[in-house]
Amino acid sequence: MPNILHRFSIDAPPEHVHQLVATREGIQQWWTGHPVAGDDNVGGEMAVYFSDPTETPAATLEVVERSPGQVVWRCLRGPSDWIDTRITFALNPRVDGGTTLLFSHCAWPQETEFMHGCSSNWAAYLMSLKAGAEGRGFSAYPDGEMSRWD
Numbered sequence: 001m002p003n004i005l006h007r008f009s010i011d012a013p014p015e016h017v018h019q020l021v022a023t024r025e026g027i028q029q030w031w032t033g034h035p036v037a038g039d040d041n042v043g044g045e046m047a048v049y050f051s052d053p054t055e056t057p058a059a060t061l062e063v064v065e066r067s068p069g070q071v072v073w074r075c076l077r078g079p080s081d082w083i084d085t086r087i088t089f090a091l092n093p094r095v096d097g098g099t100t101l102l103f104s105h106c107a108w109p110q111e112t113e114f115m116h117g118c119s120s121n122w123a124a125y126l127m128s129l130k131a132g133a134e135g136r137g138f139s140a141y142p143d144g145e146m147s148r149w150d
Contacts, residue, residue: 033140117147
């Protein structure tokens with residue numbers, strides 16, 4: 001099964017990066033640009049929105065793991081190609097106090113044009129995460145979007 005993989009060097013401590021990828025408030029800052037609903041604890045479900053939160057969520061993600069070194073989500077609802085995929089943020093401390101982020105969005109049913117677009121958008125939003133964690137400001141949706149589905 002195809003996977004999306006990215007590696008980022010972030011000049012911020014792993015604890016700070018963890019807060020941004022593990023909490024609803026953090027996710028809103030670097031990715032969605034809209035409130036994230038639900039429970040961000042292990043076993044909880046988070047609903048992500050890229051528009052009005054009264055609409056249907058873009059995706060519903062189960063929090064599978066939330067340890068200091070790794071955050072893992074499983075997609076329960078959303079785009080059909082996302083169902084049962086896993087999104088992982090592995091946070092490795094660097095000797096200089098920064099973080100190496102190993103990101104993966106795994107178990108896509110097949111490689112498609114949609115997957116290519118999602119890979120581009122993940123890269124853009126991970127750049128938003130990096131910039132924000134480093135104190136240079138976030139570029140959440142719609143500013144970070146690189147590939148549109150219109």
